[in-house]
Structures are given as C-alpha cells and as structure tokens.
Amino acid sequence: MIANDIVVEINYTLRGQDGKILDQTRDEPLAYLHGHMNLIPGFERQMTGMQPGEKKSFTVEAKDGYGEVREDLRFGMKKADFGGHPIKEGAMVGLQGPRGETIRARIVEIKGEEVLLDANHPLAGQKLFFEVEVVKLRPGSPEEISHGHVHGPGGHHHHH
C-alpha cells in the first residue's frame, strides 16, 4: 500500500470549485515518489494507505493545496523595467528576485506605464476536487529516494 518511499502510479482528474477540469492524466499515468513533497500535502495525505486498483474522490483545502492567496505576492512594476520586452496581460514572466532566484509571475493588468503582477500559484486560494485511481505501486530505488523523485517513465528524465 501507499507509504513513504513508494513510487505511485495514478490516473487522476482535478476539478475546481466550479466543476471545471483543471488538470488530468491522459495517455499515461502520473508517477510520483510518495512522502517527498512532490505533490501538494493534502493530496499525499489522502493517498497514504491506498492499494493498487483503489479509487477515491476527495477535496483538498487551499491551505493543504497551493496555499492561500498572498497579497505580498501581488506587486507593481514600471513598463520600463521590462527593458522593451513585449508584455501582455495574462502572460507569465520570469523575474529575478532579491536573492537572484527566478520568480514566475502573471501579468494581471497593464495601466499606462504601470504593470500589475501576481506571483501566487494560479491555484492558490482554491479548494481542489480530486478523483484518483491507483494504477501501480513499486518501491522507490535508492537513487530515487536520495533524489526525492521518480526516474523513468512518467517521472523525471535526467541524470545528475
């Protein structure tokens, strides 16, 4: 059954409060390493103890999902700060944060020379509705467990 360090393969559908599908697996299941914070905490908690073939529907509150909307992640910039790069409402942009990190933010509105941005996750503040089917389980390899994620089909494809 699903526990820490188990590689879990699932099919799932994620719906928002309005019932609209936000995300789902299509051709192949999603594989993830359980217990390494690869998926939102409320999701992994619900999956713990499930068996292959088992299905479940459950909701995840925003605080156990992508978090509440944070006002401090909404901010303004000047058009000139974009150095002539084309900007458009709704577009995602990568900005350099105070410690050199990349912050991904969405352009919410352009008002004259002022650009309003939002770096909250698009699903922040939302209650999430999941339907999940467990396809397959296997123990994670020592390498996967040390990296904290799955390698191979359905997982990461990389070497490091």
Ligand SMILES: [Zn+2]
């Ligand atoms: Zn890796």
